[in-house]
Amino acid sequence: MHYSFASRAQTLMSSPLRSVQELAKRDSFISLAEELPAEELFPLSSLAESANAVLSADPRSLQYGEAEGYGPLREWLCQSWKRRKSLELHPDQILLTTGTQQAVDLLVRVYVDPGDRVLVENPTSPGLLQVLRLQGARIIPVEGDGEGILPDHLASMIKIHRPKLLFTAPNFNNPTGCVWTLERRRQVLSMTSGSGLLVVEDDSLGELHFPQDGTKPETLKSLISMEERQGEHVLYIGSFSKTVAPALRTGWAAGSKEVIGMMTAVKLMADWQSSMLNQRMLHHLLESRHFNLEDHIVMLNREYDTRLKLMDQLLKRSAWQQASYSLPEGGMFLWVKLPGGLSGDTLLKVSVRKGVSFLPGSMCSPGEDQDDYIRLNFTHPGRDELLLGMNLISEAVREFTARS
Amino acid sequence: MHYSFASRAQTLMSSPLRSVQELAKRDSFISLAEELPAEELFPLSSLAESANAVLSADPRSLQYGEAEGYGPLREWLCQSWKRRKSLELHPDQILLTTGTQQAVDLLVRVYVDPGDRVLVENPTSPGLLQVLRLQGARIIPVEGDGEGILPDHLASMIKIHRPKLLFTAPNFNNPTGCVWTLERRRQVLSMTSGSGLLVVEDDSLGELHFPQDGTKPETLKSLISMEERQGEHVLYIGSFSKTVAPALRTGWAAGSKEVIGMMTAVKLMADWQSSMLNQRMLHHLLESRHFNLEDHIVMLNREYDTRLKLMDQLLKRSAWQQASYSLPEGGMFLWVKLPGGLSGDTLLKVSVRKGVSFLPGSMCSPGEDQDDYIRLNFTHPGRDELLLGMNLISEAVREFTARS
Numbered sequence: 001m002h003y004s005f006a007s008r009a010q011t012l013m014s015s016p017l018r019s020v021q022e023l024a025k026r027d028s029f030i031s032l033a034e035e036l037p038a039e040e041l042f043p044l045s046s047l048a049e050s051a052n053a054v055l056s057a058d059p060r061s062l063q064y065g066e067a068e069g070y071g072p073l074r075e076w077l078c079q080s081w082k083r084r085k086s087l088e089l090h091p092d093q094i095l096l097t098t099g100t101q102q103a104v105d106l107l108v109r110v111y112v113d114p115g116d117r118v119l120v121e122n123p124t125s126p127g128l129l130q131v132l133r134l135q136g137a138r139i140i141p142v143e144g145d146g147e148g149i150l151p152d153h154l155a156s157m158i159k160i161h162r163p164k165l166l167f168t169a170p171n172f173n174n175p176t177g178c179v180w181t182l183e184r185r186r187q188v189l190s191m192t193s194g195s196g197l198l199v200v201e202d203d204s205l206g207e208l209h210f211p212q213d214g215t216k217p218e219t220l221k222s223l224i225s226m227e228e229r230q231g232e233h234v235l236y237i238g239s240f241s242k243t244v245a246p247a248l249r250t251g252w253a254a255g256s257k258e259v260i261g262m263m264t265a266v267k268l269m270a271d272w273q274s275s276m277l278n279q280r281m282l283h284h285l286l287e288s289r290h291f292n293l294e295d296h297i298v299m300l301n302r303e304y305d306t307r308l309k310l311m312d313q314l315l316k317r318s319a320w321q322q323a324s325y326s327l328p329e330g331g332m333f334l335w336v337k338l339p340g341g342l343s344g345d346t347l348l349k350v351s352v353r354k355g356v357s358f359l360p361g362s363m364c365s366p367g368e369d370q371d372d373y374i375r376l377n378f379t380h381p382g383r384d385e386l387l388l389g390m391n392l393i394s395e396a397v398r399e400f401t402a403r404s
Numbered sequence: 405m406h407y408s409f410a411s412r413a414q415t416l417m418s419s420p421l422r423s424v425q426e427l428a429k430r431d432s433f434i435s436l437a438e439e440l441p442a443e444e445l446f447p448l449s450s451l452a453e454s455a456n457a458v459l460s461a462d463p464r465s466l467q468y469g470e471a472e473g474y475g476p477l478r479e480w481l482c483q484s485w486k487r488r489k490s491l492e493l494h495p496d497q498i499l500l501t502t503g504t505q506q507a508v509d510l511l512v513r514v515y516v517d518p519g520d521r522v523l524v525e526n527p528t529s530p531g532l533l534q535v536l537r538l539q540g541a542r543i544i545p546v547e548g549d550g551e552g553i554l555p556d557h558l559a560s561m562i563k564i565h566r567p568k569l570l571f572t573a574p575n576f577n578n579p580t581g582c583v584w585t586l587e588r589r590r591q592v593l594s595m596t597s598g599s600g601l602l603v604v605e606d607d608s609l610g611e612l613h614f615p616q617d618g619t620k621p622e623t624l625k626s627l628i629s630m631e632e633r634q635g636e637h638v639l640y641i642g643s644f645s646k647t648v649a650p651a652l653r654t655g656w657a658a659g660s661k662e663v664i665g666m667m668t669a670v671k672l673m674a675d676w677q678s679s680m681l682n683q684r685m686l687h688h689l690l691e692s693r694h695f696n697l698e699d700h701i702v703m704l705n706r707e708y709d710t711r712l713k714l715m716d717q718l719l720k721r722s723a724w725q726q727a728s729y730s731l732p733e734g735g736m737f738l739w740v741k742l743p744g745g746l747s748g749d750t751l752l753k754v755s756v757r758k759g760v761s762f763l764p765g766s767m768c769s770p771g772e773d774q775d776d777y778i779r780l781n782f783t784h785p786g787r788d789e790l791l792l793g794m795n796l797i798s799e800a801v802r803e804f805t806a807r808s
Contacts, residue, residue, distance in 0.1 A: 001600070002600065003602065003666075004515070004568055005514055005515055005666060006513070006516055006517045009515070009669075009670070012514070012673060013665075013669055025470075036467065036468055039467045044460075045459075047459055048455065048456050048459035051452065051455035051459065052456060055448055055449075055451055056448075059443040059444060061651060062448065062651040062652070063441075063446075063649070063650055064438070064440055064645075097675075098502065098675035098679075099676060101673070101674070101676050105673065105675065109538075111410055113410045113411050134513075164408055194405075196405070196406065198405075198407065233405050245466035246466065246468045246680075247468070247469070248466070248681065249677075249678065249679045256405070259407060261417075262416065262417065265416035269531065270506060271506040272502075273653075274502070275651050275652065275653045275679055276650075276651040277649075278679055278682065
């Protein structure tokens with residue numbers, strides 16, 4: 001039968017994201033392409049306890065619940081943000097989602113009409129670009145440097161394009177790992193306040209902050225909260241996928257009641273609600289005396305920092321002499337500029353034949369300006385996998401640099 | 405701040421579905437409006453065992469997994485359908501979703517452009533209508549009788565409108581509870597085969613079949629499978645929400661590899677994947693020696709049949725003398741035509757003040773032709789709730805019928 005798919009559905013099939021993920025399923029294939037946390041660090045036994053407690057306590061843990069998500073977990077988030085981020089929100093301002101990706105998708109569905117202009121920090125995550133393409137948005141990249149997006153460039157893009165949305169990730173941008181300076185945050189906030197532009201702050205990786213000196217990146221949202229006691233023009237999104245476990249599929253969107261109300265309405269239509277069971281388990285875990293999220297995150301950060309340092313060491317080898325990168329202070333990725341204009345897509349083809357993958361920079365930008373970058377994940381592979389994987393990519397790099 | 409929502413987003417807020425659900429949260433409010441299974445019948449302890457087993461066995465139960473869903477669960481579905489429904493499918497032809505609602509939403513997103521015509525069995529579920537409205541589909545109702553949709557009407561709608569999709573629920577239509585006859589299924593299948601029309605068969609309620617004589621409603625998909633050994637023009641959707649538990653949020657779409665591939669691509673973008681933890685727990689439960697799904701369903705059906713009979717008794721009281729309905733052989737709902745042209749919306753307003761709700765027929769149709777119907781759920785309320793709830797609605801009915 002000939003199927004008449006919707007006109008923009010083909011944007012989904014043309015994505016190389018799926019083929020990279022398909023590859024990772026092969027035996028003994030090493031993927032540095034994905035956004036996976038280390039599964040050996042999951043709080044398995046604590047969660048088994050929580051599952052047992054939740055399922056023994058109340059049959060409603062298996063029933064349908066509220067589209068907004070489990071009330072006590074939204075309450076927990078408010079208290080945690082208040083204490084840790086000086087962020088004042090009411091539970092009614094939170095929608096629990098099936099991860100950050102769903103938060104992005106729901107917002108774009110209720111906010112963007114085909115042809116609407118949307119600003120994205122450049123480079124950005126492939127998942128965001130795909131959502132915007134399917135919705136028919138006109139994607140406008142905003143350039144940045146090591147301190148965040150460039151206020152002058154942002155100002156001119158706002159003036160020229162009159163965009164509806166700005167997508168940012170000020171804490172450990174995916175893919176670059178950049179953390180915006182406080183100064184840059186303030187500039188962007190004051191520039192966008194009152195402009196009619198809704199700013200989305202993706203804080204998915206914000207807790208993966210390695211320095212053990214107690215400092216924490218600030219969030220845009222808490223800045224507004226502190227300085228203006230409102231924050232209606234920032235939507236704050238994130239998830240527990242990187243701090244607890246992805247399979248709980250629990251993320252959030254937090255912002256004004258009006259935006260959250262509309263997102264809840266589309267959530268109800270999209271899948272009624274995420275799993276009450278998972279949300280109750282997570283809430284039980286977070287309230288449990290046997291588990292402390294902050295200690296758990298410290299442990300994760302110590303281990304991930306070790307892995308990052310190993311990857312950094314491996315990038316000091318000769319194959320990478322002409323490559324360049326900034327060592328991030330956290331997150332999950334190293335963003336590497338390849339030597340001699342070598343393209344990430346080309347390098348990927350050769351690397352895949354050797355049994356390793358990474359994310360080519362082309363997938364992180366609406367244009368072609370990131371084609372000579374690659375994104376390497378350092379959180380998932382164990383020591384041996386990381387050594388072998390980096391050896392294989394180094395071999396592939398040498399094949400090109402030896403030629404030129 | 406003034407938010408510039410997308411043009412069709414307002415279709416979400418105008419829906420009375422949310423306000424009906426809001427009401428149900430009030431203390432001592434009785435809802436006969438929702439689609440809830442009885443939580444006292446959930447296999448709680450078996451699922452606690454499964455959670456424990458799955459979390460002890462493999463840390464990957466908390467990791468990201470495949471967008472298509474957990475492979476062994478898709479395999480289990482294939483084997484179960486083959487044995488119980490003579491339905492031959494490969495696991496690659498199945499996408500696991502966050503319930504049936506998500507299956508509908510994903511299909512519509514990849515298949516329907518604004519203005520495309522879509523046929524729906526009339527009346528139909530409010531969730532389907534809302535998805536179609538948000539996507540901008542032109543919704544064309546197809547009329548039916550007690551034996552299924554009317555072949556002649558279907559033929560003329562196909563001829564006039566050249567629609568892309570036909571949505572059906574041949575086993576216990578929501579809301580009517582109608583089960584199509586075998587003859588009617590054959591006619592619809594042969595009429596749509598080769599027409600370029602994709603037929604969606606929603607089998608969410610198909611297992612809730614009360615007669616204990618071993619007969620089962622057939623599915624469209626198995627008919628095709630049996631008669632033509634293909635079935636590319638039917639997409640089969642359903643879930644475990646009504647047979648095991650909603651909070652596992654596990655449903656499916658099954659069909660041709662091409663359609664499933666496209667739906668998987670949009671699933672990846674919508675939320676990456678549903679919960680691997682829930683899917684592994686469900687698979688463990690289904691394979692467990694301590695749980696038998698078929699026996700469990702027999703138990704559910706016996707209990708639900710008792711509740712349906714009680715509701716039937718209550719509808720024999722004088723207030724309902726001029727009302728009419730057909731007693732369904734299963735499902736979750738009684739679909740009642742109100743006396744004397746009384747409108748469901750009007751009756752709802754009065755009932756809500758008395759502390760009880762139901763679903764007004766207006767929400768189940770793209771037009772106004774179902775306004776004098778109401779949908780009553782009999783699976784969730786216990787005996788006392790059902791008695792009290794029906795008393796309150798009867799009172800409300802009497803207020804109107806006494807007047808006229």
